[in-house]
Amino acid sequence: MIGQGQGKLFGLMAHPVHHSLSPLMHNAAYKALGIGHQYQAFDIAPEQLGKAIAAIRTLGIGGVNVSIPHKEKVIEFLDEIDDEAKVIGAVNTIVRQEDGRLKGYNTDGEGYVRSLLAETKVELPTASILLLGAGGAAKGIGIYLLKMGAQKITIANRTLAKAEELQKQLEAYSGSPHIHTLSLEELDETKLGEFTLIIHTTPTGMWPNIEQVPLSLKGIRPATIVSDIVYNPLHTAFLKQAESEGAIIHEGLGMFLYQGALAFERFTGLEAPIEVMKKEVVEQLQLGGKQ
Incomplete structure (x- = not known):
């Protein structure tokens, strides 16, 4: 056997x-x-x-x-x-x-946050975080972000109801009143400018669909940290777009x-x-x- x-x-x-x-x-x-x-x-x-x-x-x-x-x-x-x-x-x-x-x-959330902290030196307690997606990876990442001191998280997902479900789970874990939701359609340039850390947690842009991006990053602040958990390709179309907007990028590897x-x-x-x-x-x- x-x-x-x-x-x-x-x-x-x-x-x-x-x-x-x-x-x-x-x-x-x-x-x-x-x-x-x-x-x-x-x-x-x-x-x-x-x-x-x-x-x-x-x-x-x-x-x-x-x-x-x-x-x-x-x-x-x-x-x-x-x-x-x-x-x-x-x-x-x-x-x-x-x-x-x-x-x-x-091990998703712990692995992600270990990498994020090591590679970007982000200060999670003061970061304004946008979490793109509301699936299993987003749950793991969200829990560990809160565990490591994050105070302000907004969840954006194509299906708003799923984002709201994740919001309830994160609130139950942390008791934080600073977890919000919105649909991807609501993310305009003004709202994107509110965030200092944007984390993409869906498979959009994964090989072989390497030209796909979850949303446009026009309007983000200079030096916003933009992170993508997709690792194949290593330098995704989303991260290339982020670089063109002056962001600090964090790859999924x-x-x-x-x-x-x-x-x-x-x-x-x-x-x-x-x-x-x-x-x-x-x-x-x-x-x-x-x-």
Whole structure:
């Protein structure tokens, strides 16, 4: 059975999944540490998610990462949820426990905020933050922004009701009265000028749709920090637009690396070789990304 002996099988469940660089990153880490594990990508359609989780149990797979569109739905199929993931309401890492139970975690938010603070030196308590999107990634990021001292967050989403749902969840977590919502259509130049940190949390602009942007950034303040969690391509059309408006940009690679490193440590109990993982991903992105 997979999972016995020297090496275990780990992987990523998403739909679609062909664009992901997670297998490259994790397998490079295993090789660097001399571990016999393997990491594979599994394209799982939404209606097959329950069967896919059952397969983890049957095959003895050591754990999987979970990406769009499964981060919220997968919770119902697990045995246990980490407290942080429970608050966020989304899981991106599932670990098979020694007794065979499947436990869900969320490393997205922590990975993102670690990267943001390290690369931009932003002062979260004084920042006026615009969060674009209201899905699983936005939830994780929002919770960790509040955990690290953010005081003022506005959530903008194409569907206003989903933004309002996330607003309630963040307010329940923090008790902050300074969380607001609006639709993307309401974001005009005047409103954009109110923000000092803009964070894009949707897959818009991800390879192969690399020319797409979530909105126009005309009207932002000079030196606004604009962050995109999309890492493929590394320099998205959204970030190029931000640069043309005089913004400070924060690329998605840092979040991808740190959330992956945190997941690696959950899977193996070992410290992740982050520089090895980064080198492998950057080299692939420079070659044009995953084809």
